Amino acid sequence: MTLPGGEISKRELHFIWIVDCSGSMRDDGKIQALNYAIKEAIPHMQRESENNIQANLLISALKFSTGAQWIIAPTRVNDFKWTDIEAKGETDLGQAFILLSEILRIPPMTERGLPPVLVLLSDGQPTDNFKDGLEKLLSEPWGRKAIRVSIAIGEDANMDILQRFIGDNERQPLLARNPESLTKYIKWVSTVVQTASARPKSQQKYYDGSISNVDIPKPPEMISGATDVW
Amino acid sequence: MISKTNQVNTTSEFQAGEPVHINGLNIVCNVEKELGLGTQGKVYSLISPDNSLLVLKWYFPSMATNEQYDILKSLIQKESPSNRFLWPLALVKIPKKEGFGYVMSMKDSRFKSFSLWLSRKINPSFKTLLTACFELVQSFHLLHSKGLCYQDLSLNNIYFDPENGEIRIGDTDNIVINGEDKGNVIGTPKFMAPEIIIGKALPNTQTDLYSLAIILFYILFLNHPLEGKIESSIKSLDLPSMSKLYGFEPLFIFDPNNDSNYPDPTFHANALIFWSIYPDFIKRIFVRAFTDGIKDPMHGRVRETEWQIALLALRDSIYYCKHCGSENFLVTDYSVFEKLKIPVELGGINSDIKVSKQSSIVEGVQSNSACWNPKCKTMNTHILNIRIDDRLFIALNHDTKLFLHHIDPDRKYDFSNPVAEVSRHPTEPRVWGLRNLSTYPWIVGKANGDIIKVNSKQSFSLVPGTQIDFGTSKGMVCY
Numbered sequence A: 001m002t003l004p005g006g007e008i009s010k011r012e013l014h015f016i017w018i019v020d021c022s023g024s025m026r027d028d029g030k031i032q033a034l035n036y037a038i039k040e041a042i043p044h045m046q047r048e049s050e051n052n053i054q055a056n057l058l059i060s061a062l063k064f065s066t067g068a069q070w071i072i073a074p075t076r077v078n079d080f081k082w083t084d085i086e087a088k089g090e091t092d093l094g095q096a097f098i099l100l101s102e103i104l105r106i107p108p109m110t111e112r113g114l115p116p117v118l119v120l121l122s123d124g125q126p127t128d129n130f131k132d133g134l135e136k137l138l139s140e141p142w143g144r145k146a147i148r149v150s151i152a153i154g155e156d157a158n159m160d161i162l163q164r165f166i167g168d169n170e171r172q173p174l175l176a177r178n179p180e181s182l183t184k185y186i187k188w189v190s191t192v193v194q195t196a197s198a199r200p201k202s203q204q205k206y207y208d209g210s211i212s213n214v215d216i217p218k219p220p221e222m223i224s225g226a227t228d229v230w
Numbered sequence B: 001m002i003s004k005t006n007q008v009n010t011t012s013e014f015q016a017g018e019p020v021h022i023n024g025l026n027i028v029c030n031v032e033k034e035l036g037l038g039t040q041g042k043v044y045s046l047i048s049p050d051n052s053l054l055v056l057k058w059y060f061p062s063m064a065t066n067e068q069y070d071i072l073k074s075l076i077q078k079e080s081p082s083n084r085f086l087w088p089l090a091l092v093k094i095p096k097k098e099g100f101g102y103v104m105s106m107k108d109s110r111f112k113s114f115s116l117w118l119s120r121k122i123n124p125s126f127k128t129l130l131t132a133c134f135e136l137v138q139s140f141h142l143l144h145s146k147g148l149c150y151q152d153l154s155l156n157n158i159y160f161d162p163e164n165g166e167i168r169i170g171d172t173d174n175i176v177i178n179g180e181d182k183g184n185v186i187g188t189p190k191f192m193a194p195e196i197i198i199g200k201a202l203p204n205t206q207t208d209l210y211s212l213a214i215i216l217f218y219i220l221f222l223n224h225p226l227e228g229k230i231e232s233s234i235k236s237l238d239l240p241s242m243s244k245l246y247g248f249e250p251l252f253i254f255d256p257n258n259d260s261n262y263p264d265p266t267f268h269a270n271a272l273i274f275w276s277i278y279p280d281f282i283k284r285i286f287v288r289a290f291t292d293g294i295k296d297p298m299h300g301r302v303r304e305t306e307w308q309i310a311l312l313a314l315r316d317s318i319y320y321c322k323h324c325g326s327e328n329f330l331v332t333d334y335s336v337f338e339k340l341k342i343p344v345e346l347g348g349i350n351s352d353i354k355v356s357k358q359s360s361i362v363e364g365v366q367s368n369s370a371c372w373n374p375k376c377k378t379m380n381t382h383i384l385n386i387r388i389d390d391r392l393f394i395a396l397n398h399d400t401k402l403f404l405h406h407i408d409p410d411r412k413y414d415f416s417n418p419v420a421e422v423s424r425h426p427t428e429p430r431v432w433g434l435r436n437l438s439t440y441p442w443i444v445g446k447a448n449g450d451i452i453k454v455n456s457k458q459s460f461s462l463v464p465g466t467q468i469d470f471g472t473s474k475g476m477v478c479y
């Protein structure tokens, strides 16, 4: 006999990949490494969300090169499939922010959600006016409340801009110097960060006292001594 | 890839196949695979010489503190309070690897996360859930009575067997001596006591009791006890709003004196449905846990021994609906329970703890003895039960067993061997009896006044009015 009631009511959690597909991502197999890393992370992401009693995880993806486009609409984590993307064109990051700001409001966001997770992956310099775009994004309450994480692919990425996207000086962009660390960082964001706002994790005693929207666990500790560069 | 990459430095990580010398156990294992990545470190499964299931937890360098090392050392010296705890077995240090780790037993695959129940991916029975709740309370009672404190109790580190309710408790590496303020963690949001969230306390035995009550409520009501209308009015549940909801202004959804956080039928239907099904005595104890238990952390919290009595009384009251077979809870108007000497503080009948009114959407489901199953609603009357010494009563179902716990006041919580079971007459299938599984004879007084002796392996017919002298207590069959 089945007991009464139903599944515990969950909040919607949007997890959004924002991916740089500019021409420079073609160099050194960066785009292939990125495609590989995200596909590699999917099963871990699905496993993590199975234990999640707080959130219905919805994943979407947005790419920017010359202009910006949604490539994957919000999809349940168990149905999520990554289609390989190709690299060509400019680096219109500002366009990507504007596109994002258009969905980070109610509607289309739900009345009962968790702070969304925005993951920005980039290897270079924006070619458009990213400032106006970022301002527009942060003027949306959900944009401000979002957990914003950025990953620099290789040393050429503009760390300053990736830091401004995060907006919180306590956290730095993650610098992926090689495909291994890119895979690790992507796995970390898609499991640990995925749930930062949804599946509560143990909190450390020596909390720095800073008030943020969500308590984000520390990134994986990695030795940055690897000498190779992309 | 054009540039050939060097091996990523893995001095705090393990690759499959790497040998792990466990000096404390005098064995060498090999890493099988990475099982998970947590906030404190990584967990790997090991291949051991005798095929025992072992896992290795290796701390991130920043978490591998001297304090953590000392905590583990002292836990390994102490014995595990019971086999329910996945206790640290041995410390591991490896030359050229940063930090340290420890080895513990791996839980069997039959143990599942409670999140599978909350997501309704598994279908345990009430009996199983109540057994699991009882085991949790009993295990933490054992831990606390040794002067230890768990510190980070949440649904993330407990597991149960959906077939029988047996539990396992993981993440035992934060267990410390109560009051020593050691360890890295302060708890898990939603499970932390309000006094920790507002910064007035660090984890201790009393805050463990609060987390335990949250877990019990989650398991039995599929809802957080503080998530009602106030929660559903929050559009984006971020950290500041969580601190308010769970820390600065906590309000029980069924607070009898304040309904401003009453469950919202759209989002908290589970709370309303289950609240309408459970008997009042269990609701009263939850009301106490989340009213007095919030106001007065030192003296207002429900003790484990109180939970034990209440949870077992609830499990003993389960009967199967005669029409649809659903598990219902026996509470009748002339309830023997009302006459039982349930202490007032436990929410006994003389208690003045009120239970808030039923919601209108589920009204009528509860009441007396109608089956809760919306497709059934059969009135179940004349449920056979046995009353023991005015101490407790047990609904007698086709599969009911009695244990020393029931019949011997000196052997409370002893469920090791059944002493009686409901049986069926070999030739008259409509006649039910109670079989003596103990080694002592029972003296049974039949309703007509006759006195008979029921030896080991014999049964007597379950006729209302029959009285049984078990030696250590007296029972009466009721209808």
Ligand SMILES: [Zn+2]
Residues within 6 Å of the ligand: B321, B322, B323, B324, B325, B326, B371, B372, B373, B376, B377, B378
């Ligand atoms: Zn029924």
